[in-house]
Amino acid sequence: GDSVTQMEGPVTLSEEAFLTINCTYTATGYPSLFWYVQYPGEGLQLLLKATKADDKGSNKGFEATYRKETTSFHLEKGSVQVSDSAVYFCALRSGGGADGLTFGKGTHLIIQP
Amino acid sequence: GAVVSQHPSWVICKSGTSVKIECRSLDFQATTMFWYRQFPKQSLMLMATSNEGSKATYEQGVEKDKFLINHASLTLSTLTVTSAHPEDSSFYICSADASGQAKNIQYFGAGTRLSVL
Numbered sequence: 006g007d008s009v010t011q012m013e014g015p016v017t018l019s020e021e022a023f024l025t026i027n028c029t030y031t032a033t034g035y036p037s038l039f040w041y042v043q044y045p046g047e048g049l050q051l052l053l054k055a056t057k058a059d060d061k062g063s064n065k066g067f068e069a070t071y072r073k074e075t076t077s078f079h080l081e082k083g084s085v086q087v088s089d090s091a092v093y094f095c096a097l098r099s100g101g102g103a104d105g106l107t108f109g110k111g112t113h114l115i116i117q118p
Numbered sequence: 119g120a121v122v123s124q125h126p127s128w129v130i131c132k133s134g135t136s137v138k139i140e141c142r143s144l145d146f147q148a149t150t151m152f153w154y155r156q157f158p159k160q161s162l163m164l165m166a167t168s169n170e171g172s173k174a175t176y177e178q179g180v181e182k183d184k185f186l187i188n189h190a191s192l193t194l195s196t197l198t199v200t201s202a203h204p205e206d207s208s209f210y211i212c213s214a215d216a217s218g219q220a221k222n223i224q225y226f227g228a229g230t231r232l233s234v235l
Binding site: 009041046047048049050051054094104105106107108109110111 | 122124152154159160161162163164167177211213223224225226227228229
């Protein structure tokens with residue numbers, strides 16, 4: 006079945022540091038890939054997505070590129086802020102968009118001033 | 119953006135009782151909603167797909183008689199945990215597909231923490 010593997014945290018960085026959160030996946034066919042973010046006390050919010058190979062999703066300074074050859078969708082940001090502290094989930098969706106999501110375990114990111 | 123409201127956010131119940139969790143899409147219609155379960159330090163695991171006006175589709179290993187799902191309208195899905203036991207204690211999260219809007223995006227509720235004593 007489908008699966009998503011992402012680096013486990015917590016990941017602690019200083020403000021303005023470069024961020025990478027690794028995500029790799031296993032799926033049949035051509036899934037859509039997502040990064041969701043969960044701030045304390047809130048529901049998951051879509052951060053960015055990519056629906057086909059070589060697509061780059063971007064939002065709020067975060068980027069991730071759909072790499073079919075390495076089955077990866079790593080999340081990056083050039084300069085993190087304290088407000089980026091949250092839990093980040095990598096996820097995929099197969100079945101032409103009609104199915105539920107398969108999630109990674111989540112990565113807790115802590116940004117220190 | 120689209121808002122999904124989930125209620126209650128936290129519930130404590132005695133073993134053997136039933137608990138109902140509501141998931142509402144506040145500003146859009148959702149023909150499809152999903153229910154997930156998350157154990158501490160684990161992934162969100164899809165439990166079932168809730169379709170308006172029809173029976174829910176359950177993932178393998180999820181007891182449909184224990185986790186009753188009703189999706190009676192385009193804005194409301196409910197999950198009832200029947201005869202709850204301590205092993206049902208978990209974090210339950212719903213999501214909704216925005217029908218006719220941006221496809222392939224799910225909007226999530228804030229989750230319900232269930233503690234069964």
